[in-house]
Amino acid sequence: MDKFDVIIVGAGPAGIFAAYELVKRKKDLRILMLEKGKGIYQRNCPKHYNGGNCVFCNPCSITTGWAGAGAYSDGKLSLSHEVGGTLPDYLGVERTIDLIKYTDDIYLQFGADSEVHGAKWSPEMSEIQRKAIEANLKLVHCPVRHLGTEKTQELYRELYDFLIDKGVIVEFNSPVQKLIIEKGVVTGVVTRKATYGAKYVILTVGREGSHWLLHQCEQEKIRTEVGIVDIGVRVECRNEVMQEINKNFYEAKLIHYTKTFDDKVRTFCSNPGGFVSSEYYEGNLAVVNGHSFKDLKSDNTNFALLVSQKFTEPFNAPIDYGKHIARLANMLTKNKVLVQRFGDLIRGRRTTEKRLFRNNIIPTLKDAVPGDLSLVLPHRIMKDVIEMIEALDRVSPGLASDETLLYGVEVKFYSNIIKVGNDFQSLSVKNLYLGGDGAGITRGLMQASVNGVVMANEILNREA
Numbered sequence: 001m002d003k004f005d006v007i008i009v010g011a012g013p014a015g016i017f018a019a020y021e022l023v024k025r026k027k028d029l030r031i032l033m034l035e036k037g038k039g040i041y042q043r044n045c046p047k048h049y050n051g052g053n054c055v056f057c058n059p060c061s062i063t064t065g066w067a068g069a070g071a072y073s074d075g076k077l078s079l080s081h082e083v084g085g086t087l088p089d090y091l092g093v094e095r096t097i098d099l100i101k102y103t104d105d106i107y108l109q110f111g112a113d114s115e116v117h118g119a120k121w122s123p124e125m126s127e128i129q130r131k132a133i134e135a136n137l138k139l140v141h142c143p144v145r146h147l148g149t150e151k152t153q154e155l156y157r158e159l160y161d162f163l164i165d166k167g168v169i170v171e172f173n174s175p176v177q178k179l180i181i182e183k184g185v186v187t188g189v190v191t192r193k194a195t196y197g198a199k200y201v202i203l204t205v206g207r208e209g210s211h212w213l214l215h216q217c218e219q220e221k222i223r224t225e226v227g228i229v230d231i232g233v234r235v236e237c238r239n240e241v242m243q244e245i246n247k248n249f250y251e252a253k254l255i256h257y258t259k260t261f262d263d264k265v266r267t268f269c270s271n272p273g274g275f276v277s278s279e280y281y282e283g284n285l286a287v288v289n290g291h292s293f294k295d296l297k298s299d300n301t302n303f304a305l306l307v308s309q310k311f312t313e314p315f316n317a318p319i320d321y322g323k324h325i326a327r328l329a330n331m332l333t334k335n336k337v338l339v340q341r342f343g344d345l346i347r348g349r350r351t352t353e354k355r356l357f358r359n360n361i362i363p364t365l366k367d368a369v370p371g372d373l374s375l376v377l378p379h380r381i382m383k384d385v386i387e388m389i390e391a392l393d394r395v396s397p398g399l400a401s402d403e404t405l406l407y408g409v410e411v412k413f414y415s416n417i418i419k420v421g422n423d424f425q426s427l428s429v430k431n432l433y434l435g436g437d438g439a440g441i442t443r444g445l446m447q448a449s450v451n452g453v454v455m456a457n458e459i460l461n462r463e464a
Helices: 015-027 068-072 087-091 093-109 123-134 149-165 210-220 239-249 319-335 342-346 353-357 379-393 443-461
Strands: 002-009 031-034 075-076 137-140 145-146 169-171 175-184 186-189 197-205 229-238 253-256 264-272 274-283 285-291 301-310 338-341 405-412 433-435
Touching: 002 015, 002 186, 015 031, 015 068, 015 093, 015 149, 015 274, 031 087, 031 342, 068 149, 068 274, 075 137, 075 443, 087 093, 093 274, 093 443, 123 137, 123 239, 149 169, 175 197, 175 433, 197 443, 210 319, 229 239, 229 285, 229 319, 229 379, 239 301, 253 379, 253 433, 264 285, 264 379, 285 342, 301 405, 319 338, 319 405, 338 342, 338 353, 342 379, 342 405, 433 443
Parallel strands: 002 031, 002 197, 031 169, 197 433, 285 405
Antiparallel strands: 075 145, 137 253, 175 186, 186 197, 229 301, 229 405, 253 264, 264 301, 274 285, 338 405
């Protein structure tokens, strides 16, 4: 059995930055990274040269591979401690802010754009905030560094080359089957190809691996708690409707508590001039997402509206709940993403090809299937989405027009939140560190990257 000092499972941002910090501070460590998908130089989505049609790759090159789903995201680095995860709950606000700055400097070192959107507060931003307050919306100030999808991939290629040059071993197409735990201490992992031993194991499996991680927790009796379920739609409108927000913030983080149910709804992952995309999980489960390039632009802006639900006992299956709703949409579309005009939704009718064709808004997701979201989303979530759009219309007039497009379903597959200490070590298994989106701790590139840095430093401090 080959033995390592540290094994990192999952080569997304959290895993990459954990490896970076380890080799930066201690060069003689033996580090193995195990990734379910392909290398960054081999990742290709056939949709890009197949007329926009998915061919159901297994595993999906959009959600797996070097840099995880982040490689095909629009590459936004949220520079606020309030956005992208719950790290302040573990680290405190001041330390989280310092670590975001530290990690952001690493991104800059590897080629991130120096421009930061929304860094300086302007009179125009104050006016947008005034409108938001009138509409019962909370505007979270979050400066954003936008990389763009193509530039994001270039940056993560640079990080890959750096880590390989420093001696990190990376095995692709190597999903981990199980953990090896002896007397409450992790000692290694098992893949389809081999068994590996290690003093420390870091699990950063991302959303793609959240179901696997939950299964491991159940099997090994690793303590968890039920996390928040985020379900909603992706909205697409003309750039003109969102031009004030796009120009002044690039991405405005807006939160609304709905008048009917008092549920929290938030905007997420806004892409000015971007493109709606589909991504596939195990079983060819199609969900919607969005991205934007640095150079290539569309006439539209898209963003997610996510309804956050915190369930109580005996509920313990947030991933299965989200997948169940996504499967309802897939049943109507033969595993494609469903699209509906807002005007059709509020009138209780299905969108047809004819109604879609006469729109001013041309869908950027070409293989989306016109349909009826009311046959898919629970009434409560659908009502929350409608009320959120009506509130946003007071800030960006025209958003609640009949022609605004809603794609479904957007689901964020967070695992049950793994019980960890402030060092992100499992409270159930020694030497096992858990982080990133799959562990229910982070929600985006920056906090996932910071999470990786922290876990590496905790291990290094123990070895000092």
